[in-house]
Amino acid sequence: VERRISSSKGDSSPRVLGAQNDEQNCTHGKRRGCVVLALVFSAVIFEFLNFPPFHNISIRPPKVYQWLSKQEGDFAYLEYPTRIYYTDWLYQYVHGKRVLNPYHRTTPEVKKLVKEIDSSEFVSRFESLGGRYILFHRPEEKSEKQRAAESWGFPAWGTHAELPEAEETKNELYFRDDPRFREVYEAEGIIVFGIKKLRN
Incomplete structure (x- = not known):
């Protein structure tokens, strides 16, 4: 019984390794998605954000x-x-x-x-x-x-x-x-x- 328990803890079968890889890929995918969303939101926010004396849109009258x-x-x-x-x-x-x-x-x-x-x-x-x-x-x-x-x-x-x-x-x-x-x-x-x- 002890051998079975110990072997199950250290199981390195393809099924177990595949589940671990899926979990890592899922986490990695979420991080990548968050980065992409952060970039998109940053682009939207900073597109119209002005820092004097610089302006994205010219406000100088003719x-x-x-x-x-x-x-x-x-x-x-x-x-x-x-x-x-x-x-x-x-x-x-x-x-x-x-x-x-x-x-x-x-x-x-x-x-x-x-x-x-x-x-x-x-x-x-x-x-x-x-x-x-x-x-x-x-x-x-x-x-x-x-x-x-x-x-x-x-x-x-x-x-x-x-x-x-x-x-x-x-x-x-x-x-x-x-x-x-x-x-x-x-x-x-x-x-x-x-x-x-x-x-x-």
């Missing part, structure tokens, strides 16, 4: 909005071409000026303003709304998403909102050549046009 913040007075400005999404308000915390955008909650006069930019009354209407500057954005290279949308026959300006017909022909030269406007600032693909005071 130069034109910094310039706008230094202009005195309470006035409004128009981003052109107009955009349906809320990018126009993104840097309002920098300059504190009002934005004229026909797509968002605004007066009907702003919607008319953009459609009738060729009108001789545009300047007076613009100024009556507190407008002082027009921020003209040079065309940006279309994203892959926009190109894909256009390939399916959908307009892809902004958030796939169709660009108004009145704005399709208004390019940089339109504002430069028009005697009503004058360039006052330019930086990073954005040109600021002011209203030129014409002599009667």
Whole structure:
């Protein structure tokens, strides 16, 4: 009996060794899984974790909005071409000026303003709304998403909102050549046009 007990304690049969190996592999697999999960969670946590003065996402406002913040007075400005999404308000915390955008909650006069930019009354209407500057954005290279949308026959300006017909022909030269406007600032693909005071 003693021999059987002692032999069972020191049993080195393949069945016993296999069970021990399975237990070790299981433990090793759990450790490996924990390491993988830890790496994944670390990547998620540290992706948006900022350590001043370094930032994963640039928070520096474009130069034109910094310039706008230094202009005195309470006035409004128009981003052109107009955009349906809320990018126009993104840097309002920098300059504190009002934005004229026909797509968002605004007066009907702003919607008319953009459609009738060729009108001789545009300047007076613009100024009556507190407008002082027009921020003209040079065309940006279309994203892959926009190109894909256009390939399916959908307009892809902004958030796939169709660009108004009145704005399709208004390019940089339109504002430069028009005697009503004058360039006052330019930086990073954005040109600021002011209203030129014409002599009667």
